[in-house]
Amino acid sequence: MRLTLSGTLAATAAGALVVALAPTSPASAMTPAGDPGAMAAPTTGVEQECFTPDDDLVASARGGQAHDHRSVSAKQQRRIEARTERILAAKGGNGKGKPGGGGGGGGAVQVGGVIPVYVHVMAASNGAGDVSDAQIAAQVDVLNATYAGQESSAAPDTSFSFTLAGTDRFYNNTWHQDGASSKYRKATRQGGADALNVWLVDFDYLGVATFPWDYARNGGIDGVRVQYDSLPGGGIPDYDLGKTATHEVGHWLGLYHTFQGGCTSTNDEVSDTPAQSSPTSGCPEGRDSCSLPGLDPIHNYMDYSFDACYDRFSAGQSTRMSEMFSAYRA
Ligand SMILES: [Ca+2]
Numbered sequence: 001m002r003l004t005l006s007g008t009l010a011a012t013a014a015g016a017l018v019v020a021l022a023p024t025s026p027a028s029a030m031t032p033a034g035d036p037g038a039m040a041a042p043t044t045g046v047e048q049e050c051f052t053p054d055d056d057l058v059a060s061a062r063g064g065q066a067h068d069h070r071s072v073s074a075k076q077q078r079r080i081e082a083r084t085e086r087i088l089a090a091k092g093g094n095g096k097g098k099p100g101g102g103g104g105g106g107g108a109v110q111v112g113g114v115i116p117v118y119v120h121v122m123a124a125s126n127g128a129g130d131v132s133d134a135q136i137a138a139q140v141d142v143l144n145a146t147y148a149g150q151e152s153s154a155a156p157d158t159s160f161s162f163t164l165a166g167t168d169r170f171y172n173n174t175w176h177q178d179g180a181s182s183k184y185r186k187a188t189r190q191g192g193a194d195a196l197n198v199w200l201v202d203f204d205y206l207g208v209a210t211f212p213w214d215y216a217r218n219g220g221i222d223g224v225r226v227q228y229d230s231l232p233g234g235g236i237p238d239y240d241l242g243k244t245a246t247h248e249v250g251h252w253l254g255l256y257h258t259f260q261g262g263c264t265s266t267n268d269e270v271s272d273t274p275a276q277s278s279p280t281s282g283c284p285e286g287r288d289s290c291s292l293p294g295l296d297p298i299h300n301y302m303d304y305s306f307d308a309c310y311d312r313f314s315a316g317q318s319t320r321m322s323e324m325f326s327a328y329r330a
């Protein structure tokens with residue numbers, strides 16, 4: 001089922017982006033009950049999806065105008081930041097645990113970490129999507145290179161590294177097309193909060209991620225779903241260098257898009273990523289979509305630029321990821 005871009009995006013008065021759930025993606029992931037400390041239940045589910053740039057969409061933005069994680073309202077965003085600060089302070093830090101502020105977190109913040117990666121190949125019964133071990137290894141290499149800051153002299157080493165802990169393969173047409181995704185994730189997920197689970201599927205999106213602050217109430221579905229042919233050598237024009245996984249793992253480590261919040265002062269809660277009014281498409285050098293200081297961070301992995309345009313996280317994002325990992329995944 002293909003979706004059109006029109007009508008899927010609405011901007012709230014607060015500047016938050018709200019996207020309608022895709023009909024292929026039931027909102028069954030939403031589980032508001034349980035953890036009294038959890039965020040208010042989002043009205044549109046625990047995550048949102050990016051559109052895959054298929055033939056009709058290659059010329060548009062990465063994933064079109066949709067989000068690939070659950071939408072977070074401006075109010076929810078403020079509550080997430082406050083909650084993270086409280087958690088970091090309670091962990092025995094020095095009370096400076098302002099997420100992503102670039103000033104460093106509390107003493108409890110562990111910098112980076114070694115992340116075990118479980119790859120679940122959700123192939124079709126005819127073998128479609130049954131990516132090779134070599135391609136999976138190449139994808140893990142891309143994660144390591146991008147998180148080590150190896151693609152630009154302007155890129156920090158986040159100190160996160162990734163080791164392949166296991167690969168399993170399923171041949172199920174429903175799962176291959178991301179059907180019953182909550183069910184298949186709960187059935188196949190491995191490891192704890194610190195384990196990265198990657199499900200390789202064929203769906204209408206490049207990727208979908210869950211956020212770290214949702215792990216406590218919904219750990220069974222925690223991880224990222226990635227279009228299998230976005231892996232290195234996968235064949236999607238402009239999106240097959242493996243950077244989709246880098247982007248989705250950024251969400252999994254607590255980063256928003258660089259265009260989160262648009263031209264607001266807090267925008268993506270990271271101080272060194274200039275505000276951006278909307279997703280970038282392609283690689284338009286010099287783009288400057290907000291009157292706030294700084295050019296749009298079009299080379300940032302958390303924008304929607306082409307894979308070849310991506311080359312960095314910012315130092316503030318690197319700090320935020322360590323803080324989020326310490327708060328919710330360590
Ligand atoms: Ca920013």
Ligand SMILES: [Zn+2]
Pocket residue numbers: 050067068069247248251257
């Ligand atoms: Zn995204």
